[in-house]
Amino acid sequence: MARDSVATAWQRRFGRDGLGIGFGSDLASDFDISFDLGDAIGTRSWWLGLASCTALVGTAFALAFAVPALPGRQQPALTPAQQEVAALQAIAPLARGGATGTTALPNARLLEPLAEAPERPRIELTAKLSGRASFESALRRAGVGKSDIADVSRLLRPVANLGALPRGTSLDIVLGRRESRSQPRPLDSIAFRAAFDLRVAVSRVDGTLRLKRIPIAVDSTPLRVQGVVGSSLQRGLKQSGLPARLVSQAIATLGYAVDFQRGVGKRDRFDIVVEQDRAETGEVRFGDVLYLALKRDGKDAVELGRFGAGGHPEYFRANGESARKGLMKTPVDGARLTSGFGMRFHPLLSYSRMHQGVDFGAASGSPIMAAASGTISFAGPHGGHGNYVMVKHTKDLTTAYAHMSRFAVRSGQRVTQGQVIGYVGSTGLSTGPHLHYEIWLKGRAVNPVQLKFVGGTQLGGRDMARFREQMAKWRRVAVTGSAPAETAMSPLEKKRRAARG
Ligand SMILES: [Zn+2]
Secondary structure, X not given: OHHHHHHHHHHHHHOOOOOOOOOOOHHXXXXXXXXXXXXXXXXXXXXXXXXXXXXXXXXXXHHHOOOOOOOOOOOOOOOHHHHHHHHHHXXXXXXXXXXXXXXXXXXXXXOOOOOOOOOOOOEEEEEEOOOOOOHHHHHHHOOOOXXXXXXXXXXXXXXXXXXXXXXXXXXXXXXXXXXXXXXXXXEEEEEEEEEOOEEEEEEEEOOEEEEEEEEOOEEOOOEEEEEEOOOOXXXXXXXXXXXXXXXXXXXXXXXXXOOHHHXXXXXXXXXXXXXXXXXXXXXXXXXXXXXXXXXXXXXXXXXXXXXXXXXXXXXXXXXOEEOOOOOOOXXXXXXXXXXXXXXXXXXXXXXXXXXXXXXXXXXXXXXXXXXXXXXXXXXXXXXXXXXXXXXXXXXXXXXXXXXXXXXXXOOOOEEOOOOEEEEEEOOOOOOOOEEXXXXXXXXXXXXXXXXXXXXXXXXXXHHHHHHHHHHHHHHOOOEEOOOOOOOOOOHHHHHHHHHHO
């Protein structure tokens, strides 16, 4: 029996019951598909076995190529609009076509252009007067309308000199709501400092512009500075913090009374009182030099005071004698006499000749002052004199200044005593920066050092008493270490200054 033989072969190979899969069932007894095709070839059972084997292999073959993928849960596809948004929000390298940042927002579907943007209800701005801009043009540039500018100017003219406002003045402007874009905004308010002691504000109240004056308190205590002359009076004064204008005023004034090249030593002390205005807002302003003294080592002190006789203030010595008389003894500050008047051996020409003036050694660029009031009769290059200026004082008296580096005057110009006419240099026949100074009297050069002039006014009577009183007052002014800068101070500095008294 085939069944027996198959079972026997199975048992022979895998043990008694094969792999535990029993074929020895009733089905197997009727329909045995596990037939050894090597046995009993050609029998009915063999054909049955071959058919079942072919059927099994065919089924496996057929199934192997026809199994579809298992269905899973799928995301719905992005619409094109969603894809665009995702691309805009994603961060991707530009090299790979990332659109981030370049086309992020202008998106016709999301933005809708407005027909008209709403305007700010009011604009606060600060306009600064700069260059040659007038008050009116500054307002115009800030957007104030013509009629408002006219109204404001009309209101302000009686209280402020609009043409003379200092450069850098800040105008605080507020512009209000306008009815339409074609009109300028109406001026709501404007405020600025109109003078050292006055702030003005113009504001619109119930439709009309109203002016308000805000006075600024000003303290007018004079400023007193003292210091040591050092290498030159000019440098010493500058170090005390005085502005350049007052330094030259002080030097010109002292020049009437003091022979700078002989009368001033390095250890001499100066003492100066200057008009000073201090606003409560912290600004400082200086006026004129009121008092100046030079306390000299081993010499009489020089004391000069400003005194206004008939609207023409002048400087007087303590004894009431006018300081402004004759010629200034040294027309340049910081100078020392390097070569006197008379015959001398000329250093460049190498022979003796008449030296028709005196030489003052001074630093190049030091200001040269007119020794007395007069008219410039010559200003230009003049042979060995280099840049040369002649000042005609009277019919008979002329002074001349040589070797200048620069001129400060032109021919024909009127100058006053102490006015700067040029600067020390080394032009012409000169071995170094110095001033060659000549005095010509009736067409003849004279020795400036020996020349004596008399004249000038002398205070007397009531004027002298008032002058003495003033001098005593200035001598009592408290001394400040150095002059404050002529600029605004911070509130903190102001407080400290006030605390110091
Ligand atoms: Zn000379």
